[in-house]
Amino acid sequence: MLNVEGLVKKFGNFRALDGADISVKEGKILGLAGPNGSGKTTFINVVSGVYKPNGGKIFFNGKSIYKLEPHTIVHLGLNRTFQVPKPLSGLTVEQNVKVAAVYGSKEGNVKDKINSALNSVELDNVKHKEASSLTSAQQKLLGLARALATNPKMLLIDEIAAGLNQHELKRIADMLIKLNKFGITMIVVEHLMSFLDILTDDVVVMNAGVNLFRGSIKEASMNEEVVEVFLGR
Amino acid sequence: MLKKRIGSFGIILIIALIFIFLPFVYNNQSFLFNMMLYIALAEGLNIIYGFTGYLPFGYVGFFGAGAYSASLAILFLHFPPLLSIFIGGAGAFLVGIILMPLLKLSGAYFAIANLAASQALYYIVANPNLESITHGPYGISLASIYNPHASYYTMLAVLVLSMIIVLFIRTSNFGLSLLAIKEDHITASLAGVNVAKARAIAWGLSAFVAGLSGACFAWYVSVFYPGTVFSLNISVIVIVFALFGGIGTIAGPLVGALILYSFYNFIGISAPEYFQLLYGILIIVLVLFLPDGITSILQKRKIYVP
Ligand SMILES: Nc1ncnc2c1ncn2[C@@H]1O[C@H](COP(=O)(O)OP(=O)(O)O)[C@@H](O)[C@H]1O
Numbered sequence: 213m214l215n216v217e218g219l220v221k222k223f224g225n226f227r228a229l230d231g232a233d234i235s236v237k238e239g240k241i242l243g244l245a246g247p248n249g250s251g252k253t254t255f256i257n258v259v260s261g262v263y264k265p266n267g268g269k270i271f272f273n274g275k276s277i278y279k280l281e282p283h284t285i286v287h288l289g290l291n292r293t294f295q296v297p298k299p300l301s302g303l304t305v306e307q308n309v310k311v312a313a314v315y316g317s318k319e320g321n322v323k324d325k326i327n328s329a330l331n332s333v334e335l336d337n338v339k340h341k342e343a344s345s346l347t348s349a350q351q352k353l354l355g356l357a358r359a360l361a362t363n364p365k366m367l368l369i370d371e372i373a374a375g376l377n378q379h380e381l382k383r384i385a386d387m388l389i390k391l392n393k394f395g396i397t398m399i400v401v402e403h404l405m406s407f408l409d410i411l412t413d414d415v416v417v418m419n420a421g422v423n424l425f426r427g428s429i430k431e432a433s434m435n436e437e438v439v440e441v442f443l444g445r
Numbered sequence: 446m447l448k449k450r451i452g453s454f455g456i457i458l459i460i461a462l463i464f465i466f467l468p469f470v471y472n473n474q475s476f477l478f479n480m481m482l483y484i485a486l487a488e489g490l491n492i493i494y495g496f497t498g499y500l501p502f503g504y505v506g507f508f509g510a511g512a513y514s515a516s517l518a519i520l521f522l523h524f525p526p527l528l529s530i531f532i533g534g535a536g537a538f539l540v541g542i543i544l545m546p547l548l549k550l551s552g553a554y555f556a557i558a559n560l561a562a563s564q565a566l567y568y569i570v571a572n573p574n575l576e577s578i579t580h581g582p583y584g585i586s587l588a589s590i591y592n593p594h595a596s597y598y599t600m601l602a603v604l605v606l607s608m609i610i611v612l613f614i615r616t617s618n619f620g621l622s623l624l625a626i627k628e629d630h631i632t633a634s635l636a637g638v639n640v641a642k643a644r645a646i647a648w649g650l651s652a653f654v655a656g657l658s659g660a661c662f663a664w665y666v667s668v669f670y671p672g673t674v675f676s677l678n679i680s681v682i683v684i685v686f687a688l689f690g691g692i693g694t695i696a697g698p699l700v701g702a703l704i705l706y707s708f709y710n711f712i713g714i715s716a717p718e719y720f721q722l723l724y725g726i727l728i729i730v731l732v733l734f735l736p737d738g739i740t741s742i743l744q745k746r747k748i749y750v751p
């Protein structure tokens with residue numbers, strides 16, 4: 213469903229992505245792990261059109277989305293969430309989702325899309341609150357709700373579980389599994405292997421802007437290179 | 446949503462009725478004309494500044510472009526006045542399209558570039574080499590079609606149109622998308638909003654309103670110079686009026702223009718030396734205590750301001 217080859221993103225002379233190859237098949241969840249600064253967020257930013265790439269190929273459903281605008285990519289059915297939430301602060305939770313329901317996809321009834329998105333992330337009870345008044349964890353879920361309201365076929369999820377306790381982790385993991393069962397393909401970026409372990413058995417480990425390893429979490433934990441980049445030196 | 450629309454329509458209707466009937470009981474027509482002009486301009490500025498956050502210091506450029514496009518349509522093409530007023534709006538809209546790349550700039554850079562653009566336009570129009578077309582620095586005379594009555598009511602129509610555009614933006618999904626862009630344009634684009642297109646539409650509408658207003662002004666006064674219709678004072682006054690009332694609503698710019706222009710007219714003309722002082726104090730007080738304008742007093746109490 214998503215095929216990325218040799219993706220390069222430079223900030224000045226620094227190559228945050230240095231030829232990353234990552235692909236996911238329709239209906240799957242791929243875990244994306246790697247130490248801080250390895251380029252996971254940059255990967256999502258480039259694929260979703262927020263940053264323009266400096267080289268490589270990006271195909272979504274067989275169509276090149278390389279250098280397309282974010283809204284065009286969203287309309288093709290690919291959306292993402294943010295590691296650091298970016299809510300429409302002055303708008304209510306419901307209005308946040310409404311923008312996405314109206315502009316994200318022509319299919320479906322706007323009211324239904326808003327309700328089902330808020331329902332999926334369990335934010336219905338705060339829908340009249342201003343987005344700025346939510347906790348950071350709730351704002352991440354709001355970001356997920358906005359993405360869901362655009363009727364995505366695929367989601368790129370960036371560290372949605374960071375800073376949550378064990379119980380909340382489980383709740384979010386169940387939420388993602390449910391969405392996946394409804395047919396949404398996912399790349400889930402996560403620092404915590406234990407969280408990825410609940411979701412999938414297929415993980416890519418990145419380091420220094422390239423994919424270093426692909427396989428199961430168990431294999432990853434036995435791979436010398438992976439252990440080295442995670443433990444450092 | 447429907448209730449809010451009806452409430453806003455009520456305000457527009459009241460304003461329209463006031464300006465229809467006031468000339469019969471109050472004989473200072475030029476004050477009434479200018480009041481309508483400034484409300485319309487403050488609403489027009491509100492479209493771009495209140496809903497997208499771009500502060501157009503060169504807003505007067507659209508006003509001047511409107512005044513000149515309409516005048517040239519009258520003088521050279523012999524178009525009837527109403528059609529020429531529309532040409533004024535279209536001329537300003539065209540200038541808006543030409544200046545569209547400015548929307549790529551942010552904050553102060555946009556404001557300064559827009560200011561420079563409006564002055565560039567002024568120098569083009571006032572250039573003696575273009576005398577055969579624009580009459581250069583000698584200005585325009587539309588004495589042959591002078592009609593204070595008809596131009597007054599045309600201005601009223603433009604005023605109503607400007608408020609209806611703001612009403613539409615305020616209560617439509619399009620307006621919601623503009624607010625989303627103003628909050629965070631990346632989040633808005635990931636909600637599927639075509640950010641560049643939405644900004645361009647707001648920019649074009651805003652320019653169109655200023656152009657229509659400039660054209661009505663040209664018709665109403667019928668004699669003017671480039672410096673009259675490209676005066677930076679107009680930009681500043683309109684920005685102050687809109688900010689004073691509060692942007693992002695229909696009522697804010699309306700209230701701001703009503704209060705400040707009355708104030709200017711009754712104190713500024715009879716006692717200009719006190720006026721400057723009072724005006725300065727008023728603006729300082731506003732910036733310090735009510736940065737979101739007077740209507741924000743109501744909004745802070747969760748009262749809906751149309
Ligand atoms: N906008 C940016 N400008 C400059 N450098 C950036 C920018 N975004 C990310 N980087 C750099 O790119 C590298 C990868 O960052 P990031 O993709 O956020 O890593 P990760 O998400 O894996 O922790 C880091 O060294 C980071 O400092």
Ligand SMILES: [Mg+2]
Pocket residue numbers: 252253254295371
């Ligand atoms: Mg990251």
